[in-house]
Amino acid sequence: MAKLNYHHLQYFYAIATHGSIAKAAIVMHITPQTLSAQLSLLEAQLGYNLFDRKGKRLVLNDMGHITFSYAQEIFSLGDELVHSLKNHSTDFSFRFSIGVTDVIPKVFSFNLLKTVYAMDNSIKLVCKETSLDVLLGELAVNKLDAVLSDTSLPTGSSLKAYSHLVGKCGMSFFAHKDLAQVLAINFPQSLNNQPFFTAGEGSNQHLSVLSWFNELNISPKIIGEFDDSVLTKYFGQAGYGVFCAPTMIENHVIAQFDVEIIGRTTEITEHYYLISPERKVKHPAVQHLLTQGKKLFNKAIA
Known part of the structure; x- marks a missing residue:
């Protein structure tokens, strides 16, 4: 089989997301005829149809759902790559963005977060404080590297992330x-x-x-x-x-x-939990904070 054409995969992903070739064509700024042709090329390469027609709508079939799942992972990894590279400037300083739920005691947040400067004194720490729902939304779209919370990831959450217990x-x-x-x-x-x-x-x-x-x-x-x-x-x-x-x-x-x-x-x-996304490449500060957080708790209860 020839190598996968990622442009074709992106067109397929747009159709699956928007539910029709016409709507996806508007978003992609190409004609519906061109988009339909690109989808046909992808299906021919894979050897399977990816959609079933339901009236005027295109609905993913079993093979389409499998392909869509892989496409999500591929494009998510691409976003992760961009996010990771943006965190590094030409002088090799890097950025760590963390969300803190508004119920976490400020003194604990300070004592924990100040330890990231021990990793690299050129680090830029970006801290956002609000509700857990808002922070998890930003974690999902790669705007945050981690979230410090007094609760773990809610049961049934669609977010692919881990809840690490820092201490109690x-x-x-x-x-x-x-x-x-x-x-x-x-x-x-x-x-x-x-x-x-x-x-x-x-x-x-x-x-x-x-x-x-x-x-x-x-x-x-x-x-x-x-x-x-x-x-x-x-x-x-x-x-x-x-x-x-x-x-x-x-x-x-x-x-x-x-x-x-x-x-x-x-x-x-x-x-207290540190919630981190299920990424292929994790920010080094996440593991550092977990280690330092456990030390803070051990010292406090000793």
């Missing part, structure tokens, strides 16, 4: 020292009817903390819900109520906000 830890509860000293005596039952700040509604932390309270049959008085965890800490620092944060950053919280620990629990667990 329990939860610590804090308040202004005057309140903390009183509530520490009978923790966690002491939290019953006490003013409490939670993470934003819908977050993993919000759900897991309230579920834990329910299991213990205690009912703190929820006086605030904040997406911004730093704002929560400021309110706690000012003496308005109790808040919680991952145990691995408790030393930072105490030093930065002048609060004291009421108590800790490992019955609420925070997980």
Whole structure:
């Protein structure tokens, strides 16, 4: 068999994607007659028809689905090549683009991401912070090299990616020292009817903390819900109520906000994942962050 003509494969891919020769021809800026002829050449070379006609539409048959799957992989690999080359400039510096979900503690993100500069001081770190859904969309189209998240890749996701567990830890509860000293005596039952700040509604932390309270049959008085965890800490620092944060950053919280620990629990667990795409060529910073992240957790819980 002669070598595959990738132009023919690209024409086939356009027809399969848009559902008709007419629509694909507009996108490809060629005539429908030319596109039809190119498809016929590809089918002749492969020795199979790739579509069945359903009225005016072309529908992939079994061989067409197989060919389409390979075409997707080929063009995805081409995009990956371009993405990889764009990350390198003439002075050999390279770019690492990472998404961070907006619930990840900033101090943890900083302590982890700063380690990439130890790899190469000419690296350019690009960090985007937003929701997991948005970040996974950008990961899918090669705009990001990895995503740091408090949840793994959702079950049933069509994205070809891996969820690497960086580490996990329990939860610590804090308040202004005057309140903390009183509530520490009978923790966690002491939290019953006490003013409490939670993470934003819908977050993993919000759900897991309230579920834990329910299991213990205690009912703190929820006086605030904040997406911004730093704002929560400021309110706690000012003496308005109790808040919680991952145990691995408790030393930072105490030093930065002048609060004291009421108590800790490992019955609420925070997980941190590095989600990386299933690419043939992985960015070297991904494995580096995995290694450094595990070291951070081991040091924090030692």
